[in-house]
Amino acid sequence: VKRLAVVANRELEYQHLPAGLPPTKVGSFVFEGDYISLTPTCGFFITMNPGYAGRTELPENLKVLFRSCAMIRPDLKLICENMLMSEGFQGARILSVKFVTLYELSSELLSKQAHYDWGLRAVKSVLRVAGALKRGEPEKGEDELLMRALRDFNTPKIPAQDTPIFLRLIADLFMGMDAERRVNEDLKSIVKIIAVDTKLQPDETFMLKVLQFQELLDVRHSVMLLGPTGCGKTCIWRTLVGCHNYDVEAGAYKPKKTCVYEPVNPKSVTGDELYGFMTLAKDWKDGVLSIIMRGMNKNIAEQGFHDYQSYKWVVLDGDIDSVWIESMNTVMDDNKVLTLVSNERIPLSDAMRMVFEINSLKNATPATVSRAGILFINETDVGWRPFMESFLLKRELDGIDANGTEKAMFTSFFDKYIDPLTEIVRRNYKECTPMYILNKISTILYILEGLMEQVPIEKKSSETLENLFIFALMWAFGGPMIIDKAGDFRRKFSDETAILFANRFPKEGLCFDYVWDFEEDAWVEWHTRVPAYTPIPIGGGPGETPFNQLFVPTSDTVRMTFLLNLLARKSRHVMLVGSGSGKTSVIQQYLGSLDKDADGFISTSIAMSYFTDSKSLQADIELPIDKRSGRRYGPPASKRLIVFIDDMNLPYIETYGTQNAIALLTQHMGYGTIFDRLDLGLRKELV
Numbered sequence: 001v002k003r004l005a006v007v008a009n010r011e012l013e014y015q016h017l018p019a020g021l022p023p024t025k026v027g028s029f030v031f032e033g034d035y036i037s038l039t040p041t042c043g044f045f046i047t048m049n050p051g052y053a054g055r056t057e058l059p060e061n062l063k064v065l066f067r068s069c070a071m072i073r074p075d076l077k078l079i080c081e082n083m084l085m086s087e088g089f090q091g092a093r094i095l096s097v098k099f100v101t102l103y104e105l106s107s108e109l110l111s112k113q114a115h116y117d118w119g120l121r122a123v124k125s126v127l128r129v130a131g132a133l134k135r136g137e138p139e140k141g142e143d144e145l146l147m148r149a150l151r152d153f154n155t156p157k158i159p160a161q162d163t164p165i166f167l168r169l170i171a172d173l174f175m176g177m178d179a180e181r182r183v184n185e186d187l188k189s190i191v192k193i194i195a196v197d198t199k200l201q202p203d204e205t206f207m208l209k210v211l212q213f214q215e216l217l218d219v220r221h222s223v224m225l226l227g228p229t230g231c232g233k234t235c236i237w238r239t240l241v242g243c244h245n246y247d248v249e250a251g252a253y254k255p256k257k258t259c260v261y262e263p264v265n266p267k268s269v270t271g272d273e274l275y276g277f278m279t280l281a282k283d284w285k286d287g288v289l290s291i292i293m294r295g296m297n298k299n300i301a302e303q304g305f306h307d308y309q310s311y312k313w314v315v316l317d318g319d320i321d322s323v324w325i326e327s328m329n330t331v332m333d334d335n336k337v338l339t340l341v342s343n344e345r346i347p348l349s350d351a352m353r354m355v356f357e358i359n360s361l362k363n364a365t366p367a368t369v370s371r372a373g374i375l376f377i378n379e380t381d382v383g384w385r386p387f388m389e390s391f392l393l394k395r396e397l398d399g400i401d402a403n404g405t406e407k408a409m410f411t412s413f414f415d416k417y418i419d420p421l422t423e424i425v426r427r428n429y430k431e432c433t434p435m436y437i438l439n440k441i442s443t444i445l446y447i448l449e450g451l452m453e454q455v456p457i458e459k460k461s462s463e464t465l466e467n468l469f470i471f472a473l474m475w476a477f478g479g480p481m482i483i484d485k486a487g488d489f490r491r492k493f494s495d496e497t498a499i500l501f502a503n504r505f506p507k508e509g510l511c512f513d514y515v516w517d518f519e520e521d522a523w524v525e526w527h528t529r530v531p532a533y534t535p536i537p538i539g540g541g542p543g544e545t546p547f548n549q550l551f552v553p554t555s556d557t558v559r560m561t562f563l564l565n566l567l568a569r570k571s572r573h574v575m576l577v578g579s580g581s582g583k584t585s586v587i588q589q590y591l592g593s594l595d596k597d598a599d600g601f602i603s604t605s606i607a608m609s610y611f612t613d614s615k616s617l618q619a620d621i622e623l624p625i626d627k628r629s630g631r632r633y634g635p636p637a638s639k640r641l642i643v644f645i646d647d648m649n650l651p652y653i654e655t656y657g658t659q660n661a662i663a664l665l666t667q668h669m670g671y672g673t674i675f676d677r678l679d680l681g682l683r684k685e686l687v
Helices: 002-014 076-086 092-109 120-136 142-157 163-173 185-197 204-219 233-244 271-275 288-298 322-332 366-371 385-397 405-425 437-452 462-478 489-496 555-568 583-593 614-622 660-671
Strands: 027-031 034-038 222-226 259-264 276-278 284-286 311-317 337-339 345-347 352-358 373-376 514-517 522-525 601-607 626-629 632-634 640-646 673-675 683-686
Touching (some): 076 092, 092 120, 120 142, 120 204, 120 366, 142 163, 142 204, 185 204, 185 233, 204 373, 233 259, 233 352, 259 288, 259 660, 271 276, 271 288, 271 322, 284 288, 288 311, 288 337, 288 345, 288 352, 322 337, 322 352, 385 437, 405 437, 405 462, 437 555, 462 489, 462 514, 555 583, 601 614, 614 660, 660 673
Parallel strands (some): 222 352, 222 373, 259 311, 311 352, 601 640, 632 683
Antiparallel strands (some): 276 284, 337 345, 514 522, 626 632
16 A cells, blocks of 8 residues: 555646657656656556455555546447357357346246356356357257357356256257267276375266366366355365376376476465565565466476476365465456565466365455366265275285275275164264264274274174274264253263164163273273283483372373374374363373383474464474474384374464364374475475
């Protein structure tokens, strides 16, 4: 705003200049050391939407120098008619009425979603697709081609609950018409190959989403993969990357990758570190995005970008807020240019694409939504079953379950228990935090992964495997249940699942009080595993333990430690949630029990506070790790590092509900990389 006020003062000097025609010079001024001449045809124009979040009103002394011109809603019918005619449609007038009617009814009848856009940019994209269909299949009827364009281009962004309504609207406007969806069979066959090769399941819905993603990339240079956590967004774009890097004729991956990507969590660094900033010494310091996009545009080999790469994606995986996304507007619209504070303009080349992986657009402005193609993935589109099948298949292929016995049995147990249990806990249960079904399925598999290592081969009977499955099941679904003044939801869970679990547990206790002992082939109570207390000297002297550091094992601490050890040894992340329940003591006691040489673990503790940001958290994470080679960093060789983060919810919450310290953890957990805060062009791989 301060800069704009200065601009207003300079602009005021030029408004009284005399009229004239080029090449007549009517004035001049010096701007940052440059001598600039003014001609009568020189003008200043401002386009703005001042009401959006993340934008600032213009200063008053600048406003009064410009004549405002209010823009009205565009006449979509006339625009559609003209564009259809330019694309070669003979019945443009009638088709334009159907087009506009569909969008008007959709905006009124469909649910209100933040990512819906029925405006001019969306219209233009669909018309471009319709024109391509017209030129590709001139023998087909114009009604059919437009219907296909409207259906195939819009259905990818519509959630499951709105899809039947939208399809019925199309059926009413294009009566008696049922055009089959055109599928790129060549790409679909490659998707199937890549899915199998990466140990994913070639599910029909999953492959359809990959194909729809490619169709969006063909017509939009900015595409958003939108959906809840665990719906398969990352697998979709990674699979398409694999498809572009696969040589069908050779039946193998290309020796030189033609599709490369750079993932960034925009909230893991500050806004200045994301785009670049001027230092106090007036020196320009590049940001993460400016370095990546310049490298892609200029094919800088040191960054791994070359001329032969026909697909270069910047993958922005993280929460959207109006602060950083508004700076992407010129990148996402038809300008295709990233404008930096240093006045440098980095254009997007034909090979470059902006891919956003997000779970919500609630903080995005209409200007942002209209600039990107949207691919919405529902939680049930891919579902949890492919994840379960892929996990069990990987164990079989790795030789852990060589004969496939575990895979067959566990698959039948999932079929038997998951749906009934999901129906039981769907209503009137309260969890410590909202959880998706995939999170619970993954917890079951990870617990089983640790349990199966402890069971001898001769003990792996059907009964033992089922009881171990029930143990993992009750902790995955019942573990997040809480006890508060509204009720004891753990006891409710134990009571209401008794019939489903065939009354395996005694009525006097909860199901959580028991663990399956495969040596005795029976359910035993946790208190039988509590070690006897050994008296120790208490006090503040040498060899004595302070009273506040005493730790007395109980059945609760034993079972928590058991589950913690089970998951940590398989490199799975664990989160303990609760208030005043001894979480810190349990974890510290467990970490203290690990032997650096025998167990191969070292540990470090990080206590978060309100003032913890991503930079200070990164400094704490980097303290116990060393450089190994190149960009690879990690704990000393042959050792594994456990990072205990205490009070993870404490970092300050920003204006739009994000926490940059949590965003840094998300990037590390998702991609295993973080950016060097001194040299933002260096991506550190933590191994």
